[in-house]
Amino acid sequence: xxxxxxxxxxxxxxxxxxxxxxxxxxxxxxxxxxxxxxxxxxxxxxxxxxxxxxxxxxxxxxxxxxxxxxxxxxxxxxxxxxxxxxxxxxxxxxxxxxxxxxxxxxxxxxxxxxxxxxxxxxxxxxxxxxxxxxxxxxxxxxxxxxxxxxxxxxxxxxxxxxxxxxxxxxxxxxxxxxxxxxxxxxxxxxxxxxxxxxxxxxxxxxxxxxxxxxx
Numbered sequence: 001x002x003x004x005x006x007x008x009x010x011x012x013x014x015x016x017x018x019x020x021x022x023x024x025x026x027x028x029x030x031x032x033x034x035x036x037x038x039x040x041x042x043x044x045x046x047x048x049x050x051x052x053x054x055x056x057x058x059x060x061x062x063x064x065x066x067x068x069x070x071x072x073x074x075x076x077x078x079x080x081x082x083x084x085x086x087x088x089x090x091x092x093x094x095x096x097x098x099x100x101x102x103x104x105x106x107x108x109x110x111x112x113x114x115x116x117x118x119x120x121x122x123x124x125x126x127x128x129x130x131x132x133x134x135x136x137x138x139x140x141x142x143x144x145x146x147x148x149x150x151x152x153x154x155x156x157x158x159x160x161x162x163x164x165x166x167x168x169x170x171x172x173x174x175x176x177x178x179x180x181x182x183x184x185x186x187x188x189x190x191x192x193x194x195x196x197x198x199x200x201x202x203x204x205x206x207x208x209x210x211x212x213x214x215x
Contacts, residue, residue, distance in 0.1 A: 044080040048190060049073065050209025054094050054117075056170055060201055064153075064168045065100035066115055074207055080127065086143065087124045092205065094118065096168070098155060104163050111163075115155040119172050119202065123147025130184045143179035143192075148172070151201070171201035187212050 054070045061068040072095055078088030098115035125145030132139050149172030156165035179192040187210055194205040 044213065046078050046080065046211055046213030048076045048078075048090075048209060048211040050076075050190065050192075050207040052092065052094075052205050052207035052209075054092075054205045055203040057200055057203055060170055064170060065098070066168065066170075067097035067099065070094045070096050070117070072117075074205075074209070084126045084128065085124075086127050086145065087122075088145070089120075089122050091118060091120045096153070100155065100166075102155075102164065104157055104160070106157070106160050106163065108159075111157045111160065113155050113157050113164075115153070115168060117151055117153035117168065117170055119149045119151045119205075121147055121149040121172070121175075123175075123177065125177075127179070127181070130181070138182045138189075139184050141181040143177075143181065145177045145179065146175070147177070148174045149196075149202070169201075171198075172196065173198045173201065181211060 050073065052072055052074055054072060056066070056068045056070065058068045072093050074090050074092040076088055076090030078086055080086050094117045096115035096117055098113065101113045101115075103110050103112050123145040124147065125143060127143035128141050130139035130141045151170055151172045153168035153170050154165055155168055157163040173196050175194050175196045177192050177194040179190065182189040182191075189208075190211045191208045192206070194207070196202050196204065
């Protein structure tokens with residue numbers, strides 16, 4: 001059996017050791033919280049691919065002999081930092097519905113022209129962390145960005161270096177873009193509506209697709 005002095009020493013050790021152990025646990029918890037905050041506030045790289053519908057000013061479309069609606073894709077990359085800030089770049093090839101096609105005889109036979117536009121953009125803005133609007137539905141993040149686009153558009157025959165080609169003038173310009181991102185995993189659904197302020201060339205680009213990368 002333990003002697004009285006040994007029992008007292010054991011009780012003192014427990015009394016002294018418990019607060020020390022608790023302090024160590026609290027310190028570890030604080031370190032873990034700091035790491036999590038650093039991850040949340042750190043830089044997070046994301047990439048995206050979407051399908052989109054582009055609307056063109058009818059007057060511009062008529063003058064360039066294309067229809068005012070087109071379909072295409074967008075490929076983009078961006079960086080989230082300081083928890084709520086975002087910067088990104090993208091490019092979007094669009095397949096125009098051409099009203100002024102031409103044909104030429106080539107080494108591959110008679111071929112018909114097509115019309116296409118590609119926009120190149122940069123933007124920046126803010127985006128919330130994901131939150132749930134209603135219980136039971138995926139979390140959503142809200143973004144609002146501003147930026148600008150330049151365009152390159154051409155009417156030409158594919159894979160023909162010596163064939164005729166015509167420039168098409170459909171400008172981009174400054175835009176604002178509200179965005180919704182659904183989900184919290186590494187793959188998320190993204191929907192956006194890019195509205196061009198001048199509206200003299202591209203009027204809007206509505207996109208829906210996937211975003212991959214840091215949460």
